[in-house]
Amino acid sequence: MSGATEIQNLKSRDPFAEADEDSGQTTQTQEYIHIRIQQRNGRKTLTTVQGIPAKFDHKKILKVIKKEFACNGTIISDTESKGMGEVIQLQGDHRIKIRDFLVDNESGLGLDDKTIKIHGF
Amino acid sequence: MSSEESTVQRRASRKSVAFTEEKLVVDADGSVTMVATPNDDTRDTAMSHTPPPADSAADGAAPAADSNPDGLDLSLMKKKKKKAKKEEDGEAAEGEAAAGGDEAIDLSMKKKKKKKATKEEDEFAKKLEALKLEGGEGAEAPVDENVQNGDMDKGTGIWQHDESRTINYDPLLSRFFALLAQKNPDHASSGTRSYKIPPPQCLREGNKKTIFANLPEICKRMKRSDEHVTAYLFAELGTSGSVAGAGQLVIKGRFQQKQIENVLRTYIIEYVTCKTCRSPNTELSKGENRLYFITCNSCGSRRSVQAIKTGFSAQVGKRRKMQQG
Numbered sequence: 001m002s003g004a005t006e007i008q009n010l011k012s013r014d015p016f017a018e019a020d021e022d023s024g025q026t027t028q029t030q031e032y033i034h035i036r037i038q039q040r041n042g043r044k045t046l047t048t049v050q051g052i053p054a055k056f057d058h059k060k061i062l063k064v065i066k067k068e069f070a071c072n073g074t075i076i077s078d079t080e081s082k083g084m085g086e087v088i089q090l091q092g093d094h095r096i097k098i099r100d101f102l103v104d105n106e107s108g109l110g111l112d113d114k115t116i117k118i119h120g121f
Numbered sequence: 122m123s124s125e126e127s128t129v130q131r132r133a134s135r136k137s138v139a140f141t142e143e144k145l146v147v148d149a150d151g152s153v154t155m156v157a158t159p160n161d162d163t164r165d166t167a168m169s170h171t172p173p174p175a176d177s178a179a180d181g182a183a184p185a186a187d188s189n190p191d192g193l194d195l196s197l198m199k200k201k202k203k204k205a206k207k208e209e210d211g212e213a214a215e216g217e218a219a220a221g222g223d224e225a226i227d228l229s230m231k232k233k234k235k236k237k238a239t240k241e242e243d244e245f246a247k248k249l250e251a252l253k254l255e256g257g258e259g260a261e262a263p264v265d266e267n268v269q270n271g272d273m274d275k276g277t278g279i280w281q282h283d284e285s286r287t288i289n290y291d292p293l294l295s296r297f298f299a300l301l302a303q304k305n306p307d308h309a310s311s312g313t314r315s316y317k318i319p320p321p322q323c324l325r326e327g328n329k330k331t332i333f334a335n336l337p338e339i340c341k342r343m344k345r346s347d348e349h350v351t352a353y354l355f356a357e358l359g360t361s362g363s364v365a366g367a368g369q370l371v372i373k374g375r376f377q378q379k380q381i382e383n384v385l386r387t388y389i390i391e392y393v394t395c396k397t398c399r400s401p402n403t404e405l406s407k408g409e410n411r412l413y414f415i416t417c418n419s420c421g422s423r424r425s426v427q428a429i430k431t432g433f434s435a436q437v438g439k440r441r442k443m444q445q446g
Contacts, residue, residue: 046435121379
């Protein structure tokens with residue numbers, strides 16, 4: 001954050017607003033992985049994982065996750081999710097577990113913890 | 122059915138009352154903690170931030186005693202002591218435990234100093250003279266200069282007020298923080314500065330909806346618009362809702378107070394606290410091109426925050442409804 005402000009201060013004109021928009025928006029939509037939770041009826045919940053990089057095979061990930069978390073789930077295609085990219089949807093609250101899975105180097109994807117955002121309560 | 126609902130509501134309301142004992146505290150480092158505060162309202166006001174009067178009097182006395190020569194010291198101490206005593210008597214019961222501890226310490230300090238000043242004054246004067254004459258070697262020889270111990274509260278060892286050795290940086294630093302924590306019990310509990318907002322009041326409406334009752338109050342406290350907070354809440358909780366009368370927010374789904382607190386906490390970290398100076402005294406304003414900017418009133422920094430995005434939300438509920446709608 002401090003680096004960004006320094007750059008802003010160095011530039012006399014106001015291109016930082018646009019620059020912020022460019023860099024901020026692209027990184028947020030493409031790099032962040034959002035883990036969300038949704039309430040269903042009763043105490044049932046859904047966990048959705050949005051923005052897993054395309055270099056990973058979502059189908060394989062889902063297969064492993066389903067086995068590991070002992071839950072069912074689906075992949076929601078780009079068209080179905082209305083332009084949000086492929087989303088992995090799991091039954092139940094697996095937010096922490098899936099975060100650990102994404103971060104884990106050995107049995108997971110080995111992603112950076114900072115690119116993952118957990119939403120919800 | 123109606124009776125069932127009423128019982129549910131009553132239970133919910135009682136719960137929310139019980140939860141008001143807790144306080145949402147945002148630390149200076151951005152971490153948020155729940156602190157259970159005693160249930161008296163007096164502590165929530167400015168009183169809690171100012172140290173008790175006895176403390177302040179003692180505060181003034183201690184440095185004065187440290188800096189003044191012996192003769193002056195005595196008179197000063199007497200005056201201060203009287204004042205402090207009066208104020209102690211007048212002091213209310215609140216915060217007695219902390220104040221009591223301070224008093225005991227202060228009194229002991231005073232006694233020590235008084236004694237020294239009266240009985241041992243001549244001795245010390247002689248010693249001091251001797252020290253000056255001998256170049257400080259004679260008296261200090263038995264005491265190793267590197268070992269700096271002694272009880273700070275009792276004023277022994279290196280903390281004797283007429284101690285002429287230079288005190289190392291570390292003990293001085295620890296003394297400073299000890300005193301700081303002593304005089305400001307609030308600070309000691311959580312970081313340096315804390316940000317408090319009233320706890321959210323959650324009621325259950327029926328079986329599937331939650332009422333967030335004091336949203337306007339919390340928004341006012343955070344200086345954010347209701348719409349912004351509402352949008353964030355809905356995006357994070359993955360639900361929708363509406364605003365009922367009197368600014369109450371009706372959220373679809375069952376949510377407990379704790380869950381709402383968690384979301385508010387993340388909201389405060391993201392949209393209220395200044396990332397540069399951690400101050401919650403900030404303003405959110407719309408920038409040139411659909412961007413929101415946070416301007417800090419304390420340090421003047423300005424940063425952009427990301428817009429609230431709902432992201433993907435799975436279809437929940439009956440499929441037939443979706444197909445028709």
